[in-house]
Amino acid sequence: MASTTSELAPRLTAKQVDELSQRQMKKHDVAIMLLHWFNALVWFLELTTGAAMLTSSSLRVAPEWFVRMVEGFVGGKAELLRFHIAVGIAWMVVFAVYTTFGFRTYVTKEVLRREISLDSDDMQWLRIRLLRMLKRSTTPLPPQGIYNAGQKLFAVAVYAMVPIIMATGLIMTFHLFGTGMVGWAAVLHFAAVGAVLCGLLVHVYMAAVFPEEKPAFFSMITGNVNELYAFRHHFKWWKEMRGDNFEPKHEQNEAVK
Protein backbone atom coordinates (compact mmCIF):
# COMPACT_ATOMS: atom_id res chain seq x y z
CA MET A 1 0.00 0.00 0.00
CA ALA A 2 1.46 3.37 -1.00
CA SER A 3 2.15 5.94 1.68
CA THR A 4 -0.35 8.72 2.35
CA THR A 5 2.38 11.10 3.51
CA SER A 6 2.54 14.50 1.82
CA GLU A 7 6.04 14.34 0.38
CA LEU A 8 6.06 17.98 -0.67
CA ALA A 9 5.98 19.12 2.95
CA PRO A 10 9.23 20.80 4.11
CA ARG A 11 11.91 18.58 5.64
CA LEU A 12 12.48 18.56 9.37
CA THR A 13 15.55 18.39 11.53
CA ALA A 14 15.82 15.70 14.21
CA LYS A 15 15.12 18.33 16.85
CA GLN A 16 11.99 19.50 15.06
CA VAL A 17 10.79 15.90 14.65
CA ASP A 18 11.24 15.39 18.35
CA GLU A 19 9.49 18.64 19.15
CA LEU A 20 6.54 17.97 16.84
CA SER A 21 6.08 14.39 17.97
CA GLN A 22 5.62 15.57 21.54
CA ARG A 23 2.98 18.16 20.75
CA GLN A 24 -0.70 17.47 20.18
CA MET A 25 -3.19 19.19 17.91
CA LYS A 26 -6.94 19.08 18.35
CA LYS A 27 -8.53 17.42 15.36
CA HIS A 28 -12.09 16.56 16.42
CA ASP A 29 -14.70 18.03 18.76
CA VAL A 30 -16.40 15.67 21.22
CA ALA A 31 -19.67 16.09 19.28
CA ILE A 32 -18.01 14.81 16.09
CA MET A 33 -16.38 11.87 17.89
CA LEU A 34 -19.71 10.90 19.45
CA LEU A 35 -21.45 11.15 16.09
CA HIS A 36 -18.73 9.07 14.44
CA TRP A 37 -19.00 6.19 16.91
CA PHE A 38 -22.78 6.36 17.00
CA ASN A 39 -22.69 6.20 13.22
CA ALA A 40 -20.30 3.22 13.35
CA LEU A 41 -22.63 1.39 15.74
CA VAL A 42 -25.66 2.14 13.55
CA TRP A 43 -23.89 0.86 10.44
CA PHE A 44 -22.86 -2.31 12.22
CA LEU A 45 -26.40 -2.97 13.47
CA GLU A 46 -28.14 -1.99 10.24
CA LEU A 47 -25.80 -3.97 7.99
CA THR A 48 -26.16 -7.03 10.22
CA THR A 49 -29.95 -6.91 10.50
CA GLY A 50 -30.41 -5.77 6.91
CA ALA A 51 -28.38 -8.67 5.55
CA ALA A 52 -30.31 -11.09 7.77
CA MET A 53 -33.64 -9.78 6.50
CA LEU A 54 -33.05 -10.86 2.91
CA THR A 55 -34.06 -14.52 2.84
CA SER A 56 -35.24 -15.04 -0.75
CA SER A 57 -32.69 -17.29 -2.45
CA SER A 58 -32.19 -14.93 -5.38
CA LEU A 59 -31.74 -11.86 -3.16
CA ARG A 60 -29.94 -13.37 -0.18
CA VAL A 61 -26.51 -11.95 0.65
CA ALA A 62 -25.78 -13.74 3.94
CA PRO A 63 -25.59 -17.47 4.63
CA GLU A 64 -28.49 -19.31 6.28
CA TRP A 65 -26.68 -19.74 9.60
CA PHE A 66 -26.06 -16.00 9.82
CA VAL A 67 -29.73 -15.24 9.13
CA ARG A 68 -30.84 -17.72 11.81
CA MET A 69 -28.28 -16.39 14.29
CA VAL A 70 -29.35 -12.76 13.89
CA GLU A 71 -33.05 -13.70 13.96
CA GLY A 72 -32.44 -15.67 17.13
CA PHE A 73 -30.52 -12.81 18.67
CA VAL A 74 -33.32 -10.26 18.22
CA GLY A 75 -36.17 -12.74 18.76
CA GLY A 76 -37.59 -13.48 15.30
CA LYS A 77 -38.24 -12.13 11.82
CA ALA A 78 -40.80 -9.50 12.82
CA GLU A 79 -38.58 -8.28 15.66
CA LEU A 80 -35.68 -8.11 13.21
CA LEU A 81 -37.64 -5.78 10.92
CA ARG A 82 -38.84 -3.66 13.86
CA PHE A 83 -35.29 -3.42 15.23
CA HIS A 84 -33.89 -2.41 11.84
CA ILE A 85 -36.54 0.29 11.49
CA ALA A 86 -36.09 1.54 15.07
CA VAL A 87 -32.32 1.88 14.71
CA GLY A 88 -32.75 3.56 11.32
CA ILE A 89 -35.19 6.10 12.69
CA ALA A 90 -32.94 6.81 15.69
CA TRP A 91 -30.12 7.40 13.20
CA MET A 92 -32.22 9.87 11.22
CA VAL A 93 -33.30 11.70 14.38
CA VAL A 94 -29.69 12.10 15.52
CA PHE A 95 -28.66 13.37 12.08
CA ALA A 96 -31.60 15.77 12.06
CA VAL A 97 -30.57 17.12 15.48
CA TYR A 98 -26.95 17.58 14.36
CA THR A 99 -28.01 19.20 11.11
CA THR A 100 -30.42 21.56 12.82
CA PHE A 101 -28.47 22.59 15.88
CA GLY A 102 -25.01 22.19 14.39
CA PHE A 103 -25.70 23.74 11.02
CA ARG A 104 -23.42 26.72 11.54
CA THR A 105 -20.71 24.89 13.46
CA TYR A 106 -20.56 21.46 11.86
CA VAL A 107 -22.50 21.31 8.59
CA THR A 108 -20.87 24.39 7.11
CA LYS A 109 -17.51 24.19 8.88
CA GLU A 110 -16.88 20.47 9.16
CA VAL A 111 -18.81 18.94 6.28
CA LEU A 112 -18.85 21.53 3.52
CA ARG A 113 -15.43 23.11 4.09
CA ARG A 114 -13.38 20.21 5.41
CA GLU A 115 -14.93 16.88 4.42
CA ILE A 116 -16.20 17.22 0.87
CA SER A 117 -14.45 20.19 -0.72
CA LEU A 118 -11.93 18.72 -3.12
CA ASP A 119 -9.37 21.30 -4.28
CA SER A 120 -6.72 21.06 -7.02
CA ASP A 121 -4.20 19.48 -4.62
CA ASP A 122 -6.77 16.81 -3.81
CA MET A 123 -7.40 16.02 -7.47
CA GLN A 124 -3.66 15.84 -8.02
CA TRP A 125 -3.26 13.60 -4.95
CA LEU A 126 -5.90 11.19 -6.26
CA ARG A 127 -4.30 11.04 -9.69
CA ILE A 128 -0.76 10.49 -8.36
CA ARG A 129 -1.92 8.02 -5.74
CA LEU A 130 -3.67 5.92 -8.36
CA LEU A 131 -0.67 6.01 -10.69
CA ARG A 132 1.69 5.11 -7.84
CA MET A 133 -0.45 2.15 -6.85
CA LEU A 134 -0.11 1.00 -10.46
CA LYS A 135 3.66 1.71 -10.30
CA ARG A 136 3.27 4.30 -13.05
CA SER A 137 4.52 7.36 -11.17
CA THR A 138 7.11 8.47 -8.63
CA THR A 139 5.81 12.04 -8.38
CA PRO A 140 5.61 13.25 -4.75
CA LEU A 141 2.13 13.53 -3.25
CA PRO A 142 0.90 17.10 -2.84
CA PRO A 143 0.17 18.38 0.70
CA GLN A 144 -3.30 17.69 2.13
CA GLY A 145 -5.78 19.46 4.38
CA ILE A 146 -7.31 18.00 7.54
CA TYR A 147 -8.72 15.15 5.46
CA ASN A 148 -6.87 13.69 2.51
CA ALA A 149 -8.49 13.35 -0.91
CA GLY A 150 -9.27 9.67 -0.39
CA GLN A 151 -11.13 10.46 2.82
CA LYS A 152 -12.94 13.30 1.08
CA LEU A 153 -13.94 11.06 -1.80
CA PHE A 154 -15.44 8.57 0.66
CA ALA A 155 -17.25 11.42 2.43
CA VAL A 156 -18.71 12.63 -0.89
CA ALA A 157 -19.98 9.10 -1.63
CA VAL A 158 -21.44 8.80 1.86
CA TYR A 159 -23.19 12.17 1.70
CA ALA A 160 -24.60 11.25 -1.71
CA MET A 161 -25.86 7.84 -0.60
CA VAL A 162 -27.09 8.57 2.95
CA PRO A 163 -30.07 10.70 1.80
CA ILE A 164 -31.05 7.90 -0.60
CA ILE A 165 -30.79 5.32 2.19
CA MET A 166 -32.86 7.47 4.54
CA ALA A 167 -35.51 8.40 1.96
CA THR A 168 -35.98 4.83 0.73
CA GLY A 169 -36.06 3.60 4.32
CA LEU A 170 -38.86 6.04 5.10
CA ILE A 171 -40.75 5.05 1.93
CA MET A 172 -40.61 1.38 2.93
CA THR A 173 -41.45 2.01 6.58
CA PHE A 174 -44.41 4.31 6.00
CA HIS A 175 -45.42 3.02 2.54
CA LEU A 176 -45.15 6.45 0.99
CA PHE A 177 -46.04 7.14 -2.65
CA GLY A 178 -47.82 3.83 -3.29
CA THR A 179 -46.82 0.21 -3.38
CA GLY A 180 -44.92 0.36 -6.67
CA MET A 181 -42.60 2.85 -5.02
CA VAL A 182 -41.93 0.50 -2.09
CA GLY A 183 -40.73 -2.18 -4.53
CA TRP A 184 -38.25 0.24 -6.14
CA ALA A 185 -37.28 1.78 -2.80
CA ALA A 186 -36.07 -1.64 -1.61
CA VAL A 187 -33.79 -1.92 -4.66
CA LEU A 188 -32.40 1.60 -4.25
CA HIS A 189 -31.89 1.06 -0.51
CA PHE A 190 -29.84 -2.05 -1.21
CA ALA A 191 -27.80 -0.40 -3.99
CA ALA A 192 -27.00 2.71 -1.94
CA VAL A 193 -25.95 0.65 1.08
CA GLY A 194 -23.77 -1.49 -1.22
CA ALA A 195 -22.07 1.63 -2.60
CA VAL A 196 -21.27 2.90 0.90
CA LEU A 197 -20.13 -0.54 2.02
CA CYS A 198 -17.46 -0.65 -0.70
CA GLY A 199 -15.96 2.57 0.67
CA LEU A 200 -16.57 1.54 4.26
CA LEU A 201 -14.27 -1.47 3.87
CA VAL A 202 -11.49 0.82 2.67
CA HIS A 203 -12.27 3.31 5.45
CA VAL A 204 -12.07 0.64 8.16
CA TYR A 205 -8.84 -0.80 6.75
CA MET A 206 -7.19 2.60 6.41
CA ALA A 207 -8.29 3.68 9.88
CA ALA A 208 -7.82 0.52 11.92
CA VAL A 209 -5.20 -1.54 10.08
CA PHE A 210 -3.06 0.68 7.86
CA PRO A 211 -0.07 1.61 10.06
CA GLU A 212 0.55 5.16 8.81
CA GLU A 213 -2.98 6.22 9.72
CA LYS A 214 -2.96 4.93 13.30
CA PRO A 215 -2.92 8.47 14.73
CA ALA A 216 -6.07 9.26 12.72
CA PHE A 217 -7.82 6.29 14.33
CA PHE A 218 -6.82 7.34 17.84
CA SER A 219 -7.82 10.92 17.07
CA MET A 220 -11.40 9.65 16.90
CA ILE A 221 -11.01 8.57 20.53
CA THR A 222 -8.91 11.35 22.03
CA GLY A 223 -9.77 14.16 19.63
CA ASN A 224 -6.06 14.90 19.16
CA VAL A 225 -3.22 13.93 16.83
CA ASN A 226 0.47 14.50 17.34
CA GLU A 227 1.86 17.31 15.29
CA LEU A 228 4.41 15.20 13.49
CA TYR A 229 1.61 13.12 11.97
CA ALA A 230 -0.31 16.28 11.08
CA PHE A 231 2.83 17.81 9.56
CA ARG A 232 3.59 14.78 7.42
CA HIS A 233 0.10 13.70 6.39
CA HIS A 234 -1.98 16.86 6.53
CA PHE A 235 0.57 19.58 5.96
CA LYS A 236 -1.90 22.22 4.71
CA TRP A 237 -3.97 21.80 7.84
CA TRP A 238 -0.90 21.83 10.06
CA LYS A 239 0.30 25.00 8.37
CA GLU A 240 -3.11 26.60 8.78
CA MET A 241 -3.12 25.81 12.50
CA ARG A 242 0.55 26.11 13.50
CA GLY A 243 2.54 27.32 10.52
CA ASP A 244 3.10 30.85 11.79
CA ASN A 245 4.78 29.70 14.99
CA PHE A 246 7.06 27.04 13.60
CA GLU A 247 9.81 27.38 11.05
CA PRO A 248 10.82 24.09 9.51
CA LYS A 249 14.39 23.56 8.38
CA HIS A 250 14.82 23.39 4.61
CA GLU A 251 18.47 22.37 4.29
CA GLN A 252 18.69 18.95 2.71
CA ASN A 253 21.87 17.91 4.58
CA GLU A 254 20.26 18.47 7.96
CA ALA A 255 17.04 16.86 7.07
CA VAL A 256 16.15 13.49 8.46
CA LYS A 257 13.30 12.83 6.08
Place this chain on the structure above:
Amino acid sequence: MARYAMVVDMTRCVGCQACAVACDKEWNVPLGFARTHIQNTGVVGTFPRLASAFRVAQCNQCDRPSCVEACPTGATARGVDGIVRIDRGVCIGCGYCVDACPYDARFLNLDTSTADKCDFCAARLDRGTEPACVATCTGHAKYFGDLEDRSSEVFHMVFDLGARRLQTNDVAVGPNVYYLGRKADVDLVFAKFPPHPPRSATAREFWSRIVKPAVVAAVTASFAGQAIAFFYQLNKGEKEEQEGKE
Protein backbone atom coordinates in the same frame (compact mmCIF):
# COMPACT_ATOMS: atom_id res chain seq x y z
CA MET B 1 -48.97 -33.61 9.81
CA ALA B 2 -52.03 -32.29 8.12
CA ARG B 3 -52.10 -31.37 4.44
CA TYR B 4 -55.04 -29.05 4.07
CA ALA B 5 -56.99 -28.77 0.85
CA MET B 6 -60.27 -27.38 -0.39
CA VAL B 7 -62.59 -28.94 -2.93
CA VAL B 8 -65.21 -26.99 -4.86
CA ASP B 9 -68.12 -29.05 -6.11
CA MET B 10 -69.00 -27.12 -9.25
CA THR B 11 -72.30 -28.95 -9.62
CA ARG B 12 -73.48 -27.29 -6.41
CA CYS B 13 -72.02 -23.79 -6.82
CA VAL B 14 -74.74 -21.31 -7.84
CA GLY B 15 -72.42 -18.28 -7.96
CA CYS B 16 -74.23 -16.48 -5.13
CA GLN B 17 -70.99 -14.88 -3.78
CA ALA B 18 -71.99 -15.69 -0.19
CA CYS B 19 -68.48 -17.09 0.30
CA ALA B 20 -66.94 -13.81 -0.85
CA VAL B 21 -69.18 -11.78 1.46
CA ALA B 22 -68.43 -14.04 4.43
CA CYS B 23 -64.70 -13.76 3.75
CA ASP B 24 -64.81 -9.97 3.39
CA LYS B 25 -66.72 -9.71 6.65
CA GLU B 26 -64.46 -12.15 8.49
CA TRP B 27 -61.22 -10.43 7.46
CA ASN B 28 -62.31 -6.83 6.93
CA VAL B 29 -61.11 -6.91 3.35
CA PRO B 30 -61.00 -3.35 1.90
CA LEU B 31 -63.52 -2.38 -0.75
CA GLY B 32 -62.46 -3.31 -4.25
CA PHE B 33 -60.42 -6.32 -3.14
CA ALA B 34 -61.27 -9.91 -2.23
CA ARG B 35 -59.54 -12.92 -0.75
CA THR B 36 -62.05 -15.10 -2.57
CA HIS B 37 -64.60 -14.38 -5.24
CA ILE B 38 -66.64 -16.12 -7.90
CA GLN B 39 -65.71 -15.95 -11.57
CA ASN B 40 -68.24 -16.75 -14.26
CA THR B 41 -67.19 -18.21 -17.57
CA GLY B 42 -70.14 -16.51 -19.24
CA VAL B 43 -72.37 -18.36 -21.65
CA VAL B 44 -70.43 -20.24 -24.29
CA GLY B 45 -71.46 -22.45 -27.23
CA THR B 46 -74.37 -22.17 -29.62
CA PHE B 47 -78.01 -22.75 -28.88
CA PRO B 48 -79.17 -25.24 -27.79
CA ARG B 49 -75.74 -26.50 -26.67
CA LEU B 50 -74.98 -23.68 -24.26
CA ALA B 51 -72.77 -23.94 -21.18
CA SER B 52 -71.75 -21.78 -18.26
CA ALA B 53 -69.85 -22.47 -15.04
CA PHE B 54 -68.58 -20.74 -11.95
CA ARG B 55 -65.09 -20.84 -10.57
CA VAL B 56 -64.27 -20.07 -6.96
CA ALA B 57 -61.06 -18.02 -7.14
CA GLN B 58 -58.77 -17.86 -4.12
CA CYS B 59 -55.23 -18.68 -3.02
CA ASN B 60 -54.45 -22.28 -3.92
CA GLN B 61 -51.92 -22.84 -1.11
CA CYS B 62 -49.55 -24.30 -3.72
CA ASP B 63 -47.07 -27.06 -2.96
CA ARG B 64 -44.39 -25.06 -4.78
CA PRO B 65 -45.56 -21.48 -4.30
CA SER B 66 -43.89 -18.90 -6.53
CA CYS B 67 -44.88 -16.15 -4.08
CA VAL B 68 -42.57 -17.58 -1.41
CA GLU B 69 -39.47 -17.21 -3.56
CA ALA B 70 -40.58 -13.75 -4.71
CA CYS B 71 -40.80 -12.43 -1.15
CA PRO B 72 -37.49 -10.74 -0.21
CA THR B 73 -37.99 -10.85 3.55
CA GLY B 74 -39.52 -14.28 4.11
CA ALA B 75 -42.87 -12.78 5.14
CA THR B 76 -44.61 -15.35 2.95
CA ALA B 77 -43.92 -18.92 3.94
CA ARG B 78 -45.50 -22.32 3.45
CA GLY B 79 -46.24 -24.07 6.73
CA VAL B 80 -45.89 -27.77 7.44
CA ASP B 81 -49.69 -28.03 7.13
CA GLY B 82 -49.43 -26.80 3.53
CA ILE B 83 -50.98 -23.40 4.18
CA VAL B 84 -49.12 -20.44 2.71
CA ARG B 85 -49.26 -17.68 5.30
CA ILE B 86 -48.25 -14.02 5.29
CA ASP B 87 -46.55 -12.66 8.41
CA ARG B 88 -47.70 -9.05 8.40
CA GLY B 89 -45.00 -8.10 10.86
CA VAL B 90 -42.36 -9.08 8.32
CA CYS B 91 -44.08 -7.95 5.10
CA ILE B 92 -42.73 -4.63 3.77
CA GLY B 93 -45.47 -4.28 1.15
CA CYS B 94 -43.16 -4.39 -1.87
CA GLY B 95 -45.77 -6.21 -3.96
CA TYR B 96 -43.33 -8.67 -5.56
CA CYS B 97 -45.50 -11.63 -4.46
CA VAL B 98 -48.61 -10.11 -6.05
CA ASP B 99 -46.93 -10.22 -9.45
CA ALA B 100 -45.57 -13.72 -8.81
CA CYS B 101 -48.91 -15.46 -8.17
CA PRO B 102 -50.03 -17.41 -11.27
CA TYR B 103 -53.64 -17.20 -10.08
CA ASP B 104 -53.70 -13.47 -9.24
CA ALA B 105 -54.92 -14.49 -5.81
CA ARG B 106 -52.96 -11.82 -3.92
CA PHE B 107 -53.47 -8.12 -3.46
CA LEU B 108 -51.91 -5.32 -1.46
CA ASN B 109 -54.17 -4.44 1.42
CA LEU B 110 -54.23 -0.65 1.55
CA ASP B 111 -55.40 -0.67 5.17
CA THR B 112 -52.46 -2.70 6.42
CA SER B 113 -49.96 -1.83 3.63
CA THR B 114 -49.06 -5.49 3.41
CA ALA B 115 -49.80 -8.32 1.00
CA ASP B 116 -53.06 -10.14 1.65
CA LYS B 117 -54.72 -13.35 0.49
CA CYS B 118 -56.73 -16.38 1.58
CA ASP B 119 -54.98 -18.61 4.11
CA PHE B 120 -57.85 -21.10 4.52
CA CYS B 121 -58.91 -18.98 7.53
CA ALA B 122 -55.88 -20.22 9.47
CA ALA B 123 -56.92 -18.24 12.55
CA ARG B 124 -60.33 -19.97 12.53
CA LEU B 125 -58.65 -23.35 12.07
CA ASP B 126 -56.57 -22.63 15.16
CA ARG B 127 -59.83 -22.07 17.02
CA GLY B 128 -61.21 -25.35 15.69
CA THR B 129 -63.72 -23.87 13.24
CA GLU B 130 -63.83 -24.34 9.49
CA PRO B 131 -63.08 -21.54 6.99
CA ALA B 132 -65.75 -18.82 6.82
CA CYS B 133 -66.50 -19.47 3.16
CA VAL B 134 -67.10 -23.18 3.78
CA ALA B 135 -69.35 -22.48 6.73
CA THR B 136 -71.36 -19.93 4.73
CA CYS B 137 -71.65 -21.62 1.31
CA THR B 138 -75.36 -21.74 0.59
CA GLY B 139 -75.14 -24.64 -1.82
CA HIS B 140 -72.67 -26.66 0.28
CA ALA B 141 -70.30 -26.50 -2.66
CA LYS B 142 -67.09 -26.01 -0.67
CA TYR B 143 -65.38 -28.72 1.32
CA PHE B 144 -62.35 -28.32 3.48
CA GLY B 145 -60.23 -30.97 5.11
CA ASP B 146 -57.01 -32.90 5.42
CA LEU B 147 -55.72 -34.89 2.46
CA GLU B 148 -53.65 -36.98 4.85
CA ASP B 149 -56.86 -38.14 6.53
CA ARG B 150 -58.23 -41.01 4.49
CA SER B 151 -61.63 -40.70 6.12
CA SER B 152 -62.04 -37.02 5.16
CA GLU B 153 -64.49 -35.83 2.55
CA VAL B 154 -61.76 -34.05 0.64
CA PHE B 155 -59.68 -37.23 0.45
CA HIS B 156 -62.67 -39.07 -1.00
CA MET B 157 -63.41 -36.29 -3.49
CA VAL B 158 -59.83 -35.98 -4.68
CA PHE B 159 -58.69 -39.58 -4.74
CA ASP B 160 -61.96 -41.44 -5.36
CA LEU B 161 -64.08 -38.98 -7.32
CA GLY B 162 -61.21 -37.39 -9.26
CA ALA B 163 -61.40 -33.70 -8.29
CA ARG B 164 -58.84 -31.81 -10.38
CA ARG B 165 -56.30 -29.08 -9.75
CA LEU B 166 -56.28 -25.98 -11.93
CA GLN B 167 -52.79 -26.20 -13.37
CA THR B 168 -51.10 -26.65 -16.73
CA ASN B 169 -47.90 -28.28 -17.92
CA ASP B 170 -46.28 -24.85 -17.96
CA VAL B 171 -47.55 -23.81 -14.55
CA ALA B 172 -47.40 -26.87 -12.33
CA VAL B 173 -47.09 -25.33 -8.88
CA GLY B 174 -49.24 -27.93 -7.08
CA PRO B 175 -52.38 -26.00 -6.13
CA ASN B 176 -54.42 -27.41 -3.25
CA VAL B 177 -57.82 -26.14 -4.32
CA TYR B 178 -59.54 -28.86 -6.33
CA TYR B 179 -62.53 -28.69 -8.65
CA LEU B 180 -65.11 -31.45 -8.93
CA GLY B 181 -67.97 -31.54 -11.41
CA ARG B 182 -69.05 -32.48 -14.91
CA LYS B 183 -65.98 -32.84 -17.10
CA ALA B 184 -67.32 -30.29 -19.58
CA ASP B 185 -67.79 -27.68 -16.85
CA VAL B 186 -64.37 -28.28 -15.32
CA ASP B 187 -62.76 -28.15 -18.77
CA LEU B 188 -64.60 -24.92 -19.51
CA VAL B 189 -63.39 -23.29 -16.30
CA PHE B 190 -59.85 -24.52 -16.84
CA ALA B 191 -59.83 -23.22 -20.41
CA LYS B 192 -61.29 -19.86 -19.41
CA PHE B 193 -59.14 -19.20 -16.33
CA PRO B 194 -55.77 -20.86 -16.85
CA PRO B 195 -52.93 -19.84 -14.53
CA HIS B 196 -50.32 -17.60 -16.09
CA PRO B 197 -46.60 -18.23 -15.62
CA PRO B 198 -45.31 -16.47 -12.47
CA ARG B 199 -44.25 -12.92 -13.25
CA SER B 200 -41.31 -11.20 -11.65
CA ALA B 201 -41.81 -7.52 -10.80
CA THR B 202 -39.50 -5.27 -12.84
CA ALA B 203 -37.95 -3.85 -9.67
CA ARG B 204 -37.28 -7.32 -8.30
CA GLU B 205 -35.85 -8.51 -11.60
CA PHE B 206 -33.56 -5.47 -11.71
CA TRP B 207 -32.48 -6.18 -8.12
CA SER B 208 -31.72 -9.87 -8.51
CA ARG B 209 -30.19 -9.73 -12.00
CA ILE B 210 -28.26 -6.44 -11.99
CA VAL B 211 -28.05 -4.68 -8.63
CA LYS B 212 -27.25 -7.66 -6.41
CA PRO B 213 -24.48 -9.08 -8.67
CA ALA B 214 -23.03 -5.58 -9.09
CA VAL B 215 -23.03 -4.88 -5.34
CA VAL B 216 -21.61 -8.30 -4.48
CA ALA B 217 -18.86 -7.88 -7.10
CA ALA B 218 -17.98 -4.36 -5.94
CA VAL B 219 -17.92 -5.28 -2.24
CA THR B 220 -15.87 -8.40 -2.98
CA ALA B 221 -13.41 -6.34 -5.06
CA SER B 222 -13.14 -3.77 -2.28
CA PHE B 223 -12.54 -6.47 0.32
CA ALA B 224 -9.99 -8.20 -1.91
CA GLY B 225 -8.19 -4.90 -2.38
CA GLN B 226 -7.89 -4.42 1.36
CA ALA B 227 -6.76 -8.03 1.80
CA ILE B 228 -4.00 -7.55 -0.79
CA ALA B 229 -2.95 -4.32 0.92
CA PHE B 230 -2.82 -6.12 4.24
CA PHE B 231 -0.67 -8.94 2.84
CA TYR B 232 1.63 -6.30 1.36
CA GLN B 233 1.78 -4.65 4.78
CA LEU B 234 2.59 -7.99 6.42
CA ASN B 235 5.35 -8.60 3.93
CA LYS B 236 6.80 -5.10 4.16
CA GLY B 237 6.53 -4.69 7.90
CA GLU B 238 5.53 -1.55 9.78
CA LYS B 239 7.84 1.45 9.98
CA GLU B 240 8.93 3.08 13.24
CA GLU B 241 8.01 6.57 12.10
CA GLN B 242 4.34 5.94 12.89
CA GLU B 243 5.09 6.58 16.54
CA GLY B 244 6.70 9.90 15.72
CA LYS B 245 10.17 8.67 16.61
CA GLU B 246 12.44 8.67 13.65
